[in-house]
Amino acid sequence: MSAPLDGIRVLDLSRILAGPWCTQMLADFGADVIKIENPDGGDDTRSWGPPFLKDKDGNDTREAAYYMSANRNKRSVTVNLRSEEGKEVIRELAKTADVVVENFKVGGLAKLGLGPDDLMALNPRLIYCSITGFGQTGPKAPEPGYDYLIQGLGGIMSITGNPDGTPGAGPQRVGLAICDLTTGMYSTIAILAALQHRERTGRGQHIDMALLDVHVGWLANQAMNYFIGGKVPERTGAWHPNLSPYQPFPCADGEVIVACGNDRQFKILTRELGVPELADDPRFVTVPDRNANREALAEIISDRMRLKPREHWLTRLPEAGVPCSGLNTIDKTFEEPQVIARGMKVEVPHPLSPTGTVPNVANPIKFSDSKIAYRRAAPMLGEHTDEVLSEVLGLDAARIAALKETGAL
Template structure:
């Protein structure tokens, strides 16, 4: 394997924890599990926030066991899912049973000094333990309390649980994804990554950062209500706008763009490439490269709406033109003409991509038990306050004693008593 694909934390300062990100000094309690909430917490950690991940006593976050595949310890029989590693770097882990009075009190004490709390329990769960927004606001008026649920804190679905796949179905994603009607295999199709979870997590970060800015002005925190369904529906953009404004649903088009032509997968001599044009000027440049400059003035192809009406004929003509050379030839020629073109990469191709390597998108973190853990770097790039990677994804509860001693000044005897009752 190409050694270039291994990249350690960006600097020695970051590795030893001395670097500070843009959110340095912000304290976050991350009570969330699985994907959306943990992703939000990880993003805040990347930006320099001090994030404590509060997990269930015992196994911790459900995502730890959602495998295979696994990251395995080189020295023990311990294994953790590779999925868990994607959304939990940079955090400290405290296991806590807040359903017990002692556990709830520990959480309240931590919340007194916290800036942000993230949770994704079913609506009303934390209220039952005196840990809802109203309860914690009373002891910390500046607290920013972010709830992430399937359907939000209000509305007829508020008490339902909701996972990404379900929300992709209910939120229209599957209606616009998949092969066109009439083709073999046509029908609704989910997106291959948890797109609703990812978007909800990113929306949570936007909300939290906005609330932090508001607190700077007002001195008060607030409750942020993020729903996977809301986040998914907001992603529909032109598909939903076409219906809302023209009552014209855009059909499933598989690998073809519903409105921009040509924009999709094309066969070449040794495989396939992706070509994307979004205006008539780009198409004219593409036609020149394909040695058919007459297409730019052909009434069938000259305008975007003409190409859309004659998509099949244009695809046939382009496929014939592209068949004479291989992928590398066409990627060079088409990109040189300032038209978007690229390969269809698998995971190995992505790992070897020189652009991604140069952008620092692969990072190797060291964990004292799990050894090397490779993670995808943050897409956020700052000139003055770079993203930091101070800590590999933790084991469940690996920082429990340190947090209880340093944050709450509990003694060894206190902690031993809490462990005996399985509070921590």
């Protein structure tokens, strides 16, 4: 099986997370992703530790776990973009590329003669994806955008956390850089769509991606609740604003999540709890009824579920047809039989690792007639500079050495 993007070359001028997350997905799909890094330290996230990968002597390397999470399957080339010769290397690489991904401030690369107009003039088939906090237009366009800021502006923190008036109330940051990650995914989607457009027209295009746009775009049902209902969504803690019961419940020795998405599942739950009469109680017959009386219903369910241990409910409810799960810490997630069966932890080759490999979270996409190839772990800084410049641009060792001598690489 071949990878879906075999033969596609991506010039990756991005760093931190949103851009690298996008290009890692493209690399997983088989694209040749050439990661351009500043010779002086490279991607900022290389130093975002601990933890760092340890070498065979147990010493920390310069490879931070954060950096390694988003740069698998790429080749690292160091280029000084302030050097005229360095900029010329980028132009020559762009002529051979299908896609450029960058997350400089608005206009930052254009000042260097490496903006979309500049590179697309050299390669009209080029797809040039710019990722910024606020996009290429609008009053905040010049400002840098970080995930935390976008979570605050975009509204996710206003609906995440305990409700007002309860212990620990207040807006909370989501525990992952979710705006960066989703922008990386949307950017991947946009690039794939642009590649298909190019197949039909022969033309590349500029893609303008903004973290704030993406965040607002995936407000989804909460935005529609506001548009249609006219009520600003609030923090609801562990329960769902549109479904009940759909929350954690206490057991004899812990908690489990019960998630009833329809009336049929609720009826089964009432039978398993030994209170089938609840299914006919006017307060609980339909989803809107249960939402209106969620506190009373939660109290009844809690009283019944406390009578038995977690494992009883985790086994019995799914067998009966009621969605139920535990509340895992990350270590327990990777011990889940389903996660193991789906191959969501993989070992990827790395030259500094004492075992020769490092663990990675697998790409979750499963193709029937293509493959995800885990060719290499996140590259060391400049690991592939000589290789890429020789292979792609045809430069000999003497020319590469001369460029290094001038500070271009």
